[in-house]
Amino acid sequence: MLGHFYGATRSSVPLDLKVTALRDTRGFATRQVIVSQPTTDIAGKTRTTSVILVDFIAKAQDRTMLSFxxxxxxxxxxxxxxxxxxxxxxxxxxxxxxxxxxxxxxxxxxxxxxxxxxxxxxxxxxxxxxxxxxxxxxxxxxxxxxxxxxxxxxxxxxxxxxxxxxxxxxxxxxxxxxxxxxxxxxxxxxxxxxxxxxxxxxxxxxxxxxxxxxxxxxxxxxxxxxxxxxxxxxxxxxxxxxxxxxxxxxxxxxxxxxxxxxxxxxxxxxxxxxxxxxxxx
CATH class of the missing domain: 3.10.129.10 (Hotdog Thioesterase)
Incomplete structure (x- = not known):
């Protein structure tokens, strides 16, 4: 999971999550999540607070070569x-x-x-x-x-x-x-x-x-x-x-x-x- 914060997120204000599928294979599923929320000073305006890239990895199939x-x-x-x-x-x-x-x-x-x-x-x-x-x-x-x-x-x-x-x-x-x-x-x-x-x-x-x-x-x-x-x-x-x-x-x-x-x-x-x-x- 990789993420960048663009500004403070208010816990008292609802969040909007925009999820985009970037990859779907037998081994991986990758999603981009853009997090935004309404501003408190200008009605109807939203701002992006963070962007996160998430990789979901298929469970290992007993082919592990190293473990430490x-x-x-x-x-x-x-x-x-x-x-x-x-x-x-x-x-x-x-x-x-x-x-x-x-x-x-x-x-x-x-x-x-x-x-x-x-x-x-x-x-x-x-x-x-x-x-x-x-x-x-x-x-x-x-x-x-x-x-x-x-x-x-x-x-x-x-x-x-x-x-x-x-x-x-x-x-x-x-x-x-x-x-x-x-x-x-x-x-x-x-x-x-x-x-x-x-x-x-x-x-x-x-x-x-x-x-x-x-x-x-x-x-x-x-x-x-x-x-x-x-x-x-x-x-x-x-x-x-x-x-x-x-x-x-x-x-x-x-x-x-x-x-x-x-x-x-x-x-x-x-x-x-x-x-x-x-x-x-």
Whole structure:
């Protein structure tokens, strides 16, 4: 999936999706999706907010020749069974004075976007040590590293099981049955991998949103590396920054499925790269 953002999208205004079929073969189906919505200042006018290119790939037919995964940069990492959910941890930090209650209240609407997940930050990562951006001045165990070598980690698992039928066919009445677990998980992972990714590079450098005039994602590339996805299992996210300069920064996110009992090699199931605008006042 490749996408470009052309402007801010308002969640309170309906979206219009124009889908164009570009390719249909035995192995691939490619669709272009143009997303637009009505403007709030001029009646009857719409504007394009993003354009996305999506490739649907036929399921593998047991002809795989290679199978391996890159592993997280830091190992070992604290297991999710020994960690608290982010909301609980931040509330405790606010109560004991580790973080400012006003900052937490300001950030909570953004954190609430992840309420569907168990989300637990690993203390080895930069974002955990800086309270997810609320203590950018705090020293971390990675301060001696170049920005391109720093990393942040968090575990996720969907709070509710996916009660979905493993079918996308229609029933006798023509009603479309619920999407598959894999399709639903792909949508959920796409949203999660984008969360907090545009802020990685500036937060590594202790640059807060109040210091930048422009702070936004320009484009992204999301790739799934396995056919079967299940957001109900525990997964580990790694966030890293690749480069920055000329009013842009480039970041990368990896997502791994937990190995057996949290041990052994992990399987990378998805990765995302983004180019973000970062401009000073």
């Amino acid at each position: 995964s890159a592993q997280p940069r830091i190992s070992p990492l604290t297991h999710h069974s020994k960690l608290q959910d982010m909301h609980e941890k931040l509330q405790i930090d606010a109560e004991n004075g580790s973080i400012d209650k006003r900052k937490l209240a300001f950030m909570m609407p953004s954190f609430d976007l992840l309420n569907i997940w168990h989300n637990r930050y690993c203390p080895e990562g930069v974002l955990a040590q800086r309270s997810v951006g609320m203590r950018l001045d705090k020293e971390t165990t990675q301060d001696s590293l170049p920005h391109a070598e720093k990393a942040s980690y968090d575990w996720i698992q969907l709070r509710e099981k996916l009660p979905l039928a493993h079918s996308t066919s229609k029933d006798d009445t023509g009603t479309l049955l619920p999407p598959t677990t894999s399709a639903t998980s792909a949508c959920l992972f796409a949203h999660f991998l984008d969360t907090w990714t545009s802020v990685v590079a500036p937060w590594w450098a202790k640059i807060g949103p109040e210091e930048a005039q422009v702070y936004a994602t320009l484009d992204f590339a999301l790739r799934f590396h396995v056919d079967e996805l299940d957001a109900g299992q525990w997964h580990l996210r790694e966030q890293t920054a690749l480069a920055a300069g000329d009013e842009r920064d480039h970041v990368q996110v990896g997502l791994w499925r937990e190995g057996g009992e949290g041990k052994g090699e992990m399987k990378m199931v998805a990765s995302m790269t983004q180019t973000c605008a970062l401009k000073g006042p």
